[in-house]
Amino acid sequence: MKNNYVLRHDGAVRLTHWAVAISGLVLIFSGFGTMPLYGRFYVNELPGLSWSTNFLIQQVIHYVAAMLFTAAVFFHLVFHLRRREFAAVPQKGDVKESVEIIKAMVTGQEEPPSGKFLAEQRLAYAAMGLTSLLLIATGLIKVYKNTGVITLDPTFLQVVTLTHTLATMIFLGLFVAHLGAFLIKANRPLLPSMFTGKVRRDYAEHRHSEWEI
Numbered sequence: 001m002k003n004n005y006v007l008r009h010d011g012a013v014r015l016t017h018w019a020v021a022i023s024g025l026v027l028i029f030s031g032f033g034t035m036p037l038y039g040r041f042y043v044n045e046l047p048g049l050s051w052s053t054n055f056l057i058q059q060v061i062h063y064v065a066a067m068l069f070t071a072a073v074f075f076h077l078v079f080h081l082r083r084r085e086f087a088a089v090p091q092k093g094d095v096k097e098s099v100e101i102i103k104a105m106v107t108g109q110e111e112p113p114s115g116k117f118l119a120e121q122r123l124a125y126a127a128m129g130l131t132s133l134l135l136i137a138t139g140l141i142k143v144y145k146n147t148g149v150i151t152l153d154p155t156f157l158q159v160v161t162l163t164h165t166l167a168t169m170i171f172l173g174l175f176v177a178h179l180g181a182f183l184i185k186a187n188r189p190l191l192p193s194m195f196t197g198k199v200r201r202d203y204a205e206h207r208h209s210e211w212e213i
Helices: 011-033 055-083 094-107 119-147 154-183 185-190 201-207
Strands: 005-007 198-200
Touching: 005 201, 011 055, 011 119, 011 154, 055 119, 094 119, 119 154, 154 185, 185 198, 198 201
Parallel strands: none
Antiparallel strands: 005 198
16 A cells, blocks of 8 residues: 555655744734724624734734744755755746646646656745745844844835835735645645645656656
8 A cells, every 4th residue: 555655855854844824824824913904894893703803913923923834935945955856847848848738738638757756836936935935035124123123224114115115915826826826637636745744646647757756
């Protein structure tokens, strides 16, 4: 039975994945919670969410989630750099190959051979990674500003705040696209691997034929 499955993601990878995902969602919820939005749209009247309009509570939640998010992202980077694992890093020709894969899924034709990750998965990984680093960088500047240690230029702060908000929206869009990818039948066998770490061997050998299992 064990030979019917292959390991795709080990425990550390899965833990980091869920730490980033959960803390990222908490950051989005608490970030919007520090704005006068939830009272305006009656979110605070939903059962168990009366606290959602409390700025101080949302700020504490945001900072705690930000620490977890930052730690998870940098652990991920160091972990894979030390192990020299770069299979998810974009490669030359990934845009063209992504178009071919999407076209094949739509038309039912044979997909081009892939390694452990599909071309569009590598591109999505890069987009999510760069967006996460941008969120961390701009978030740290905003925290530094809140300490009052030094006064930053108002125009610079406006740019930082706008960039942080834009990166948040991009992160949310990428997150939704990530989930939406599993609506495609060909991608569904990959979903259990983020819980168990394993994927069916026949699926891996067929769709990821260039993956050295």
